[in-house]
Amino acid sequence: MSTVALITGAASGIGAAVARRLSAGGVRCVLVDLDGEGAERLAKEVDGAWLAADVSAEEASLEAVALAERRFGRLDLVHLNAGISGQVDLARFDVARYRQVVGVNVDGVVFGIRAGLPLLARSGGGAIVATSSLAGLVAYSGDPIYTMTKHAVVGIVRGLAEPLAAQNIRISAVCPGFTDTPLVAEARQTFLNAGFPLLTAEDVAAAVESAFYSEIPGNLLIVQPGRPPVPYR
Numbered sequence: 675m676s677t678v679a680l681i682t683g684a685a686s687g688i689g690a691a692v693a694r695r696l697s698a699g700g701v702r703c704v705l706v707d708l709d710g711e712g713a714e715r716l717a718k719e720v721d722g723a724w725l726a727a728d729v730s731a732e733e734a735s736l737e738a739v740a741l742a743e744r745r746f747g748r749l750d751l752v753h754l755n756a757g758i759s760g761q762v763d764l765a766r767f768d769v770a771r772y773r774q775v776v777g778v779n780v781d782g783v784v785f786g787i788r789a790g791l792p793l794l795a796r797s798g799g800g801a802i803v804a805t806s807s808l809a810g811l812v813a814y815s816g817d818p819i820y821t822m823t824k825h826a827v828v829g830i831v832r833g834l835a836e837p838l839a840a841q842n843i844r845i846s847a848v849c850p851g852f853t854d855t856p857l858v859a860e861a862r863q864t865f866l867n868a869g870f871p872l873l874t875a876e877d878v879a880a881a882v883e884s885a886f887y888s889e890i891p892g893n894l895l896i897v898q899p900g901r902p903p904v905p906y907r
């Protein structure tokens with residue numbers, strides 16, 4: 675029986691690279707994204723299932739898990755990856771934007787974990803990987819609300835590592851630095867001029883795959899270009 679993965683934010687960048695990598699290894703994928711057209715296109719390419727949904731609403735995760743069960747009968751891997759940059763100007767506080775960033779980056783991860791657990795457990799256990807960021811481990815003053823949300827992702831992973839391990843479910847996070855995806859298109863040149871190393875989405879996808887199969891609960895992996903990820907201590 676094939677391994678089944680659910681991936682959020684799967685239509686672009688890191689999520690799409692994870693879907694391609696896992697599918698190439700025989701994993702059946704459920705692709706969730708706000709961008710339904712993108713998710714559908716990729717689902718055709720990798721012969722997966724897809725769902726157009728906003729992960730900041732709990733129903734999105736519940737529907738995605740129900741789709742995994744309907745189409746593939748099980749769930750083994752969950753990659754909670756959908757995320758948006760903050761760009762909340764604290765001086766002229768835009769509450770709607772603030773709620774959106776927290777909704778996608780934090781609620782989307784919490785709801786995804788909650789929705790995935792029963793089917794993971796019924797499938798005999800499995801693994802959850804959240805996409806945090808280097809900004810989840812260190813200060814990134816360029817985008818403080820984004821930094822807050824990525825620290826929150828690290829917090830939920832650490833807090834759940836032990837109780838989930840007792841149910842044979844491992845949870846971990848990948849913490850990439852600047853990765854060449856549409857998310858950072860605007861800031862790309864500034865980052866490059868400042869000498870930041872540039873990761874590819876495939877570098878991060880390789881780290882996500884190794885996080886899925888890591889035996890260390892609560893593992894936090896720093897992603898490196900073209901080399902194995904390094905556990906953060």
Ligand code: NAD
Nearest residue numbers: 683686687688707708728729756757807852853855856857
């Ligand atoms: P991306 O913009 O290429 O992909 C993000 C995907 O998430 C898009 O397909 C988008 O449609 C989807 N999405 C956005 N809001 C959503 C919502 N409410 N519901 C469902 N899907 C939604 O960006 P990426 O760089 O691949 O980002 C993936 C993850 O990696 C994010 O969590 C991001 O914070 C994190 N990350 C990115 C970088 C980087 O430098 N690119 C660095 C560290 C961490």
